[in-house]
Amino acid sequence: MGIPQSLVGKITVNFAKLxxxxxxxxxxxxxxxxxxxxxEDSIVYIGDNCILGSVAIRSIAKHxxxxxIGNNVTATxxxxxxxxxxxxxxxxxxxxxxxxxDCMFAWDITVRNTDAHPIYNRTSGEQVNExxxxxxxxxxxxxxxxxxxxxxxxxxxACSIVGLGSTVTNxxxxxxxxxxxxxxxxxxxxxxxxxxxxDACKKKALYYADKYEIK
Numbered sequence: 191m192g193i194p195q196s197l198v199g200k201i202t203v204n205f206a207k208l209x210x211x212x213x214x215x216x217x218x219x220x221x222x223x224x225x226x227x228x229x230e231d232s233i234v235y236i237g238d239n240c241i242l243g244s245v246a247i248r249s250i251a252k253h254x255x256x257x258x259i260g261n262n263v264t265a266t267x268x269x270x271x272x273x274x275x276x277x278x279x280x281x282x283x284x285x286x287x288x289x290x291x292d293c294m295f296a297w298d299i300t301v302r303n304t305d306a307h308p309i310y311n312r313t314s315g316e317q318v319n320e321x322x323x324x325x326x327x328x329x330x331x332x333x334x335x336x337x338x339x340x341x342x343x344x345x346x347x348a349c350s351i352v353g354l355g356s357t358v359t360n361x362x363x364x365x366x367x368x369x370x371x372x373x374x375x376x377x378x379x380x381x382x383x384x385x386x387x388x389d390a391c392k393k394k395a396l397y398y399a400d401k402y403e404i405k
Contacts, residue, residue, distance in 0.1 A: 198219070199219070210231045211229075211230065211233070212234070213233075213236075214234070216237045216239070220240070221244075225249070226248045226249065229249060232249045232254055232255045233258075234247055235257070235258045237259060238261045240264070244267040244269070245265050245269045249273045250274040251273065251274060251304075255286065256287070257286070260293070264295065266295065269295050269297075269299040270299075271302075273287045274303065285324040286326075289301075290327075290330030292330055293330065293333075294332075294333045297336045299338050300338075301339075303343075324343070325343065329364065330348050330398055331398035332347075332349070332350050334346075335351070338355065338356050338357070339356075340352070341359050344360060345362070348364045348401075349365050349398055350364060350366040351368070352368050354369075356373040359373070360373075363375065364377075364379075365382075365404060
């Protein structure tokens with residue numbers, strides 16, 4: 191386990207006697223983080239300057255998987271990042287859950303890259319809910335509102351907003367405002383969101399808007 195240069199809060203890790211599982215925590219971590227491993231050779235990486243209040247990372251699959259959270263990511267509390275079982279393929283798919291830099295999560299958010307439990311066709315015996323990729327990617331500078339669920343095989347594009355109570359089941363393009371169950375989106379490259387109205391936050395938000403500008 192990589193030890194952060196400074197830590198304010200609590201980090202608990204359950205390795206469950208597994209082999210070669212690794213946790214990397216960046217500098218200046220704040221919050222309350224619980225990590226639970228079930229598969230060997232799995233990795234959890236947390237970037238610098240993250241503030242994660244009451245966040246649980248559950249690596250449930252019985253084989254190797256990756257959970258990556260970038261720099262300057264914040265979560266207000268009670269969020270679950272679930273890199274789970276049920277990917278199918280006998281462990282040939284590498285489940286991954288990736289969160290880019292400067293993402294902002296509110297309360298009661300679930301992000302998961304599988305349904306967790308397999309569903310089978312009675313006639314063929316085939317699993318019908320196997321993820322096509324087993325990967326969820328949330329690109330940089332995404333604001334995820336309260337009580338949102340982001341489900342398997344989706345990418346949420348940079349500089350987007352996912353509104354309160356939404357369920358994301360399909361890809362969301364960059365510079366979108368998405369809302370609903372299932373979430374529907376509207377792309378508007380002329381809007382950007384900021385963590386607050388002060389000049390420093392707006393300057394940082396514009397940096398991401400310029401970097402990921404739709405050409």
